[in-house]
Amino acid sequence: MEKMPKWVDIALIPLINLFLALVVSGLVVLYIGEDPFEAISIMVNGAIGSTYGWGYTLYYATNFIFTGLAVAVSFQAKLFNIGGEGQAAIGGLGVALVCLAIPWPHWTMALPFAVIGGAVFGAAWAAIPAFLQATRGSHIVITTIMFNFIASAVMVYLLVNVLKKPGSMAPETARFPEGAFLPKAYDMASAVGLPFSRSAPLNVTFFVALLCCVLVYLLLWHTRLGYQIRAFGHSEPAARYAGISPVKITMITMLISGGLAGLMGINAVMGEAQRLVTDPVQGAGFVGIAVALMGRSHPLGVFLAGLLFGMLYQGGGELEFEIPAISREMILVIQALVILFTGALDNMIRMPVERLFLRMRKGSA
Numbered sequence: 264m265e266k267m268p269k270w271v272d273i274a275l276i277p278l279i280n281l282f283l284a285l286v287v288s289g290l291v292v293l294y295i296g297e298d299p300f301e302a303i304s305i306m307v308n309g310a311i312g313s314t315y316g317w318g319y320t321l322y323y324a325t326n327f328i329f330t331g332l333a334v335a336v337s338f339q340a341k342l343f344n345i346g347g348e349g350q351a352a353i354g355g356l357g358v359a360l361v362c363l364a365i366p367w368p369h370w371t372m373a374l375p376f377a378v379i380g381g382a383v384f385g386a387a388w389a390a391i392p393a394f395l396q397a398t399r400g401s402h403i404v405i406t407t408i409m410f411n412f413i414a415s416a417v418m419v420y421l422l423v424n425v426l427k428k429p430g431s432m433a434p435e436t437a438r439f440p441e442g443a444f445l446p447k448a449y450d451m452a453s454a455v456g457l458p459f460s461r462s463a464p465l466n467v468t469f470f471v472a473l474l475c476c477v478l479v480y481l482l483l484w485h486t487r488l489g490y491q492i493r494a495f496g497h498s499e500p501a502a503r504y505a506g507i508s509p510v511k512i513t514m515i516t517m518l519i520s521g522g523l524a525g526l527m528g529i530n531a532v533m534g535e536a537q538r539l540v541t542d543p544v545q546g547a548g549f550v551g552i553a554v555a556l557m558g559r560s561h562p563l564g565v566f567l568a569g570l571l572f573g574m575l576y577q578g579g580g581e582l583e584f585e586i587p588a589i590s591r592e593m594i595l596v597i598q599a600l601v602i603l604f605t606g607a608l609d610n611m612i613r614m615p616v617e618r619l620f621l622r623m624r625k626g627s628a
Contacts, residue, residue, distance in 0.1 A: 267620045277557055279612050284604040288597040297588055309581025310574035318448050318463020324573030325530045328472040330551025331569050332479050333524035335560040339483055340516040341496040346407025347524040348548025349414030350385040354525020355532040357384025359436055359539035367442035377533050385525015386518040393517030397510040422541055436539040445534045466534035476562040492516050557605040
């Protein structure tokens with residue numbers, strides 16, 4: 264069967280979906296009596312109109328890239344991992360334990376161990392649902408979403424009874440030693456003589472996220488293991504016939520997925536808060552599902568979709584501040600519309616576009 268060009272699937276259809284989502288969002292803004300063009304102008308300017316906006320946009324995008332990659336890897340094996348929220352939280356716990364373990368002399372020494380801590384703790388939290396799916400047939404969707412709530416309870420218990428700073432009433436750990444502080448965008452820009460907002464939380468973890476995009480691409484499309492993961496996702500019976508172990512692939516895929524989600528803790532815990540708090544993830548695990556869907560489970564698509572949702576988050580905050588009539592709930596509606604059109608209603612655009620390109624190809628032939 265003939266297929267559409269790759270660029271249509273990866274770029275054109277998501278752009279059409281995004282355009283429709285913005286049109287409907289504009290109608291909603293118009294309905295409440297505000298100017299939709301002014302609203303979109305404020306959102307864009309707030310997200311990318313200054314170094315302050317870029318700092319927050321890329322900070323949020325970093326979180327979404329990690330959780331989006333986590334979901335994308337599991338999607339390749341047709342495993343719907345929606346436990347990124349809990350895996351990222353437990354990954355943040357691993358990062359915090361590493362940072363508090365010793366008085367690190369410099370961040371370049373602390374960062375590799377923090378990467379290991381976040382990945383190992385996130386993978387360990389994903390391993391239990393993976394084992395239940397692989398050996399007992401427990402549905403991965405049910406177990407991963409249940410483990411989100413368990414992770415939240417574990418974090419509260421540890422921060423109230425075990426890890427809380429002595430003499431403090433706040434449920435959070437002590438501040439990390441200065442040697443574990445990651446350089447912010449301001450520090451990196453100042454080193455090369457460029458201006459950047461001092462208050463922006465963007466830090467060196469953004470480059471770790473970019474590296475993860477490259478590594479995931481190489482894993483999935485240039486290694487034997489990646490081929491096995493994708494083959495298992497396309498057809499489990501065929502993969503079994505080819506000698507691929509479903510238990511092994513399920514476990515390995517979920518461990519990689521959980522480890523990627525756990526790496527988000529580097530950005531939120533080590534890079535921004537510089538301590539562990541009760542909710543370091545703040546919904547980024549669930550946003551990662553939309554990022555993976557919009558990015559077609561491809562690392563490049565995940566990066567672009569993460570950047571888009573980072574802009575929506577930062578621009579939405581500025582819009583709420585500039586136009587009080589547009590509440591935080593309205594911002595959530597706009598984000599939900601983007602998810603709706605790029606996810607649930609994707610075939611509404613895909614099918615007619617596919618037919619159009621097939622007719623054009625036959626006509627030219």
